[in-house]
Amino acid sequence: MNMLCVKCGSQCQWRQCLLEHPSPSNFYVSCWQSSRSCVPLMSLRIFLFLYSICVLITSIVWMPLTLDINCGYWFIYVTHWGYILVALSTGFGAAVSACVYFNRPIDATFGLPWYVKTYWVLYNITIPVAFLVTIFYWGVLRSSVKKLNYAPNPVLDIMLHGVNSAVMLVELLCSAHPSRLLHIMQPLYFAGVYVLFTIIYFFAGGL
Numbered sequence: 001m002n003m004l005c006v007k008c009g010s011q012c013q014w015r016q017c018l019l020e021h022p023s024p025s026n027f028y029v030s031c032w033q034s035s036r037s038c039v040p041l042m043s044l045r046i047f048l049f050l051y052s053i054c055v056l057i058t059s060i061v062w063m064p065l066t067l068d069i070n071c072g073y074w075f076i077y078v079t080h081w082g083y084i085l086v087a088l089s090t091g092f093g094a095a096v097s098a099c100v101y102f103n104r105p106i107d108a109t110f111g112l113p114w115y116v117k118t119y120w121v122l123y124n125i126t127i128p129v130a131f132l133v134t135i136f137y138w139g140v141l142r143s144s145v146k147k148l149n150y151a152p153n154p155v156l157d158i159m160l161h162g163v164n165s166a167v168m169l170v171e172l173l174c175s176a177h178p179s180r181l182l183h184i185m186q187p188l189y190f191a192g193v194y195v196l197f198t199i200i201y202f203f204a205g206g207l
Contacts, residue, residue, distance in 0.1 A: 019117040021177060024106035027116050028097045031176035041174060042097030048167050049090040055159045056087045062156060076201060078194055079160055082133045085126040085190075086164050092119035093171065120177065124186045127168045134165040 021027075028038040059080065064071040074080055096119050100106060106113060112120075138161065 019120050020108075020111055022108065024108040024112060024116065026176040026178070027106070027112075027119065028100045029176055030174045032174065038097045038100040042094065042101055044170070044174060045090060045094040045097055048170065049087070049094045052083070052087040052090050052167060055156070055163075056083055059083065059156060059160060062153060066153070076198075076206065078129075079133050079137070081194060082126070082129045083160055083164055085122060085129055086167055089119070089122040089126040090167065090171065092122055095119070121186055123171065123175070123177075124179070124183045125190045127172055128187045129190065130165045130168040134161055137161040 025036060028041060029036055030041045030044075033040060060071065060074055063069070063074050092115060096106075096116055099113075099115065106116060
């Protein structure tokens with residue numbers, strides 16, 4: 001019990017809000033690896049990134065063509081904000097691994113590089129957002145009595161609202177870097193930004 005209290009207390013210290021970690025290899029080596037090579041996780045991240053980019057581009061192009069609306073409306077939905085995060089998160093993850101592969105292992109003597117910190121923030125935000133989108137969409141919107149057409153294609157619908165969580169679940173299960181309690185503020189900041197955008201959009205005469 002005392003050990004648990006000590007662990008909880010250490011997680012609630014202000015320095016846990018920072019984006020520093022003494023073992024930078026945890027950002028490019030999978031927790032399942034016995035070797036220190038960046039290649040296995042890099043290969044996986046590149047695949048996830050390419051998949052995410054393909055789905056993202058397809059969604060942006062397909063929606064205005066099939067629903068006959070301005071492509072600008074694509075950006076008002078939290079699903080699409082979330083998928084942009086998925087693409088950015090997998091992209092920065094692949095970039096972190098690629099930098100190690102083509103250059104050298106990351107030196108954290110003077111702190112983690114900016115691109116590692118950026119990936120860490122995106123990772124912290126994207127995972128809960130992806131799960132929330134999936135749970136809310138299939139648990140509330142699709143199960144409601146009045147069903148609306150939220151996606152122009154059933155396959156794309158599943159990719160945007162289901163496979164998005166699967167992609168981030170794979171990223172979560174394969175990552176070795178820590179998840180800190182106080183980093184929960186990062187997805188909350190994202191939620192606040194989207195709520196603010198929605199309020200401004202509504203009072204500006206949006207849908």
